[in-house]
Amino acid sequence: MDKNPTKLDYYDDIWMLQSTATLLSHFKGDDGRHALILDRTIFYPQGGGQPADTGFICIEGSDIKFVVHDVRSKDGIVFHYGDFENLGGEVELTLEKGKEVSLFVDESRRKLNSRLHSAGHLLDICLPRIGLGHLEPGKAYHFADGPWVEYKGVIPQNEIQNKQKDLELEANALISVGGKVSADILLYDEAAKLCGGCLPDYVPKESTPRIVTIGGNPGCPCGGTHVADISDIIQIKVSQIRSKKGQTKVYYNVES
Incomplete structure (x- = not known):
């Protein structure tokens, strides 16, 4: 098996849905699944709360x-x-190392996943705007069957209903205005400046992180796929907020 890292072409162009690559290896795992390893890919691998x-x-x-x-x-x-x-019968010859392959990503799935992922970031941006700046981002789950974002900190129970309405209104107000979404690989110090002066502890200081910016807001390190413009999210529905035991979960979805 090839040990060289796969070049992630979606890092540079989120909306490249067709491309070519070179086949490095093919194998069948213990679970019976076939797997292809390429020198580069436009396919997003599951991770960061986002499906593949x-x-x-x-x-x-x-x-x-x-x-x-x-x-x-x-x-x-x-x-x-x-x-x-x-x-056919000559699979080993057909799948020999060095063969050129053409890649085609399912556009509708990519669009939905990108909208869900970007909507999660937009909710982060909206929290300080509605007086919830004390909440710190934690986990996120951007799958279509029940997306949510989790924060460290709580909201008083008597404020949750109003904050839920405020959050949805603020998010959709930003969507209606729109704004460019960009992803850039930067030197650590440049990335820190773009993210408000510092980066999370999990980002190594010698690294060149990929920073995503949404509109004119501070950026954040992220390896996922996103919409090209905030308006592409179309609409956010905040369905529920749960706040207890030091954690707040915001459940949401995107609507057409």
């Missing part, structure tokens, strides 16, 4: 189509898991 992209990969010079059901990353290497269509 799906789509398909075509092998040059053949009719073989590899349907991508899941994508994972380990030690910098991206594994594309799925099944083959139109698989």
